[in-house]
Amino acid sequence: MMNKTPQGFILVSVTVVLGVLLLLAFYFLDFVTTDSKISISQNFSTQTYYSTEAGIQEAIWKIKNDPGWNNSFQTDPGWRATITREDIFDNGVSYDVTVANTGLGEAEITTTGLNDSGESQAQRVVKTKIFQALNPEPLDDILLFADHNIGFSGASLEFTNGGIFANNNIEATFFSEVNIGLDAYAVNNITTSWNSSINASDYHAANFPPPADQVEMPQIDFDSADPASFLSRADNVYTANQFSNLMVGQPNLTLSGITYVTGNIVIPRGQVLNVSGVLVADGNISIGTEFWPFWKSGPFLSVSAAGSNPSGILTKKNLNFGSYADHIGVSGLIYAYNTVTIDALNIDLVINGGIICRNFSLLNLWDDLNFTYDKPKIDATLGNPLASPIINIEHWEEEY
Numbered sequence: 001m002m003n004k005t006p007q008g009f010i011l012v013s014v015t016v017v018l019g020v021l022l023l024l025a026f027y028f029l030d031f032v033t034t035d036s037k038i039s040i041s042q043n044f045s046t047q048t049y050y051s052t053e054a055g056i057q058e059a060i061w062k063i064k065n066d067p068g069w070n071n072s073f074q075t076d077p078g079w080r081a082t083i084t085r086e087d088i089f090d091n092g093v094s095y096d097v098t099v100a101n102t103g104l105g106e107a108e109i110t111t112t113g114l115n116d117s118g119e120s121q122a123q124r125v126v127k128t129k130i131f132q133a134l135n136p137e138p139l140d141d142i143l144l145f146a147d148h149n150i151g152f153s154g155a156s157l158e159f160t161n162g163g164i165f166a167n168n169n170i171e172a173t174f175f176s177e178v179n180i181g182l183d184a185y186a187v188n189n190i191t192t193s194w195n196s197s198i199n200a201s202d203y204h205a206a207n208f209p210p211p212a213d214q215v216e217m218p219q220i221d222f223d224s225a226d227p228a229s230f231l232s233r234a235d236n237v238y239t240a241n242q243f244s245n246l247m248v249g250q251p252n253l254t255l256s257g258i259t260y261v262t263g264n265i266v267i268p269r270g271q272v273l274n275v276s277g278v279l280v281a282d283g284n285i286s287i288g289t290e291f292w293p294f295w296k297s298g299p300f301l302s303v304s305a306a307g308s309n310p311s312g313i314l315t316k317k318n319l320n321f322g323s324y325a326d327h328i329g330v331s332g333l334i335y336a337y338n339t340v341t342i343d344a345l346n347i348d349l350v351i352n353g354g355i356i357c358r359n360f361s362l363l364n365l366w367d368d369l370n371f372t373y374d375k376p377k378i379d380a381t382l383g384n385p386l387a388s389p390i391i392n393i394e395h396w397e398e399e400y
Contacts, residue, residue: 048122051088052113055095056128058083059109063099063130074105074132092116104216105132131337131358132219141182143373147217147358150186152176152196154365162354162373163200167214170205172196175366181373185212218356218382220335222280222316223260228383230280230314234260240283247271255279258310265315269324270296275303278332278381280314288325288347298326298347305331310381312353319357323347331374333381344369353377 062069062083072079083097095113102108108129115122143162144150150166155176163182164170170190172178180200184190190205192198204212223231231237235256238246240263247253252272259275264283267273269290279285287299305311311332313319319336321328323345330350334340336357342349344364351371 048093048113048115048124051085051093051095051115052111052124052126054088055083055085055097055111055113056109056126058085059097059099059111060130063107063132069099073099073101073107077101077103079107102129104214106130140375141373142185142354143181143371144355144360145215145217145357146360150360151362152178152198153361153363155362156364156366156368157362158368158370160370160372162371165212165215166360167217170198172198177366187212187214217358220314220382222314223282230258230278231260234258234280235277236260237262240264247273256306266290267299267301268296269293269299272300273302275301275313276306276311278310278312278314279303282316284318284320285313285315286320286322287328288322288343289320290322291324298324300327301325301329302327303330303332305377305380308376308380310383311377312381314381321347321349325349332377335381353381356382 059081062081063073064070069081072081079099079101081099083099084094086094088094093113093115095111098110100108100110106129108127111126113124113126141163142165143159144164146164146166146168148166148168150164150170152172153176154174155172155178157176157178159178159180159182161181163184164180165185167187169188170184170186171192173193173196175194176192176196176198178196178198180198182200183202183204184198184200186205188205188211189207190198190203191207204210221229223229226232235258237260240261243261243263243265247268251270254274255277257277259277259279261279261281261283263281265279265281265285266289267285267287270293287301303311303313312334313330314333314335316337318338319334319340321340321342321344323343325347327348328350329348331352333353334351334355334357338357339359339361340355340357342362342364344362344367346365346367349364349369353372353374354377355371
């Protein structure tokens with residue numbers, strides 16, 4: 001007797017197979033469609049990003065190259081300007097830029113980029129702060145210059161042969177004793193608290209009238225195309241990783257001339273670094289800020305001048321001297337576009353030259369320190385460049 005496959009079973013089997021194939025087809029179609037949507041969305045977002053960044057760069061370009069914008073940026077603390085661009089890549093892609101001065105040579109740039117295709121919309125907001133040093137000349141007899149504030153905490157500090165200057169406030173607190181060989185200048189106030197004292201030949205501040213006139217922060221040309229910039233004159237240029245590896249390979253390292261690092265510098269424990277010239281960084285410079293590895297000795301840094309050549313430590317961002325350092329000796333100029341922070345707790349710290357920064361903060365818990373003014377060393381390093389670069393000091397953005 002022959003076995004016969006029921007006709008109904010074949011129909012059901014074919015239906016199931018076709019159903020599975022149909023489901024797979026729908027799945028792959030949905031996968032391809034989703035992937036296409038993601039790709040379109042990424043392209044959409046990328047266009048928005050680049051349009052917004054283009055707005056920032058156009059504003060910076062106009063500040064550098066448009067005489068009207070440049071003059072207003074440098075001379076009018078309340079100056080504002082706007083830029084609007086539409087259909088810059090394609091229909092619906094636009095940006096609006098607002099530039100608002102926060103001081104002389106200081107501004108906040110806000111750019112809103114919009115990409116509107118009718119069916120989809122993306123928006124990105126970017127804010128950046130820029131700063132341009134306006135006065136290329138050194139300040140005579142000023143050992144410590146801060147474009148904003150100077151702060152001392154637990155300090156026992158002697159400024160020999162020079163004065164101090166702040167475009168905002170000078171404050172000493174927590175049993176500080178600060179002795180200044182010449183005058184103390186502040187555009188706003190000079191204050192003390194917690195049984196502290198600031199002793200100077202004379203005082204010039206809002207609470208010791210007449211107050212000091214505002215003085216623009218002296219400039220340094222780090223990396224412009226000008227042959228006089230430090231990058232153009234550098235004897236050696238390293239990335240942050242290259243310089244870190246150089247120190248790892250040479251725990252006792254000597255540098256000569258101008259050494260330029262395109263990034264951050266962290267001088268680790270166990271490192272001995274002798275600089276006969278200038279150490280320059282695009283990023284932050286830190287020494288003595290790391291506890292680990294604790295079994296190694298604290299880092300040792302010595303910066304000296306070779307004849308009348310430039311010498312010092314220069315950074316476009318922050319300079320940090322930490323309490324884990326063994327010795328820091330700088331014969332030359334210390335310069336930071338942003339903040340110099342010194343936590344000098346039981347370290348050997350010697351500065352012979354000058355300090356220029358936007359903010360200065362020192363904590364040393366009454367270990368006696370002496371900073372000595374040396375104008376030739378400041379002049380040799382600061383020089384007299386023709387124009388100051390505009391520095392981007394803060395960048396913030398969001399997308400929605």
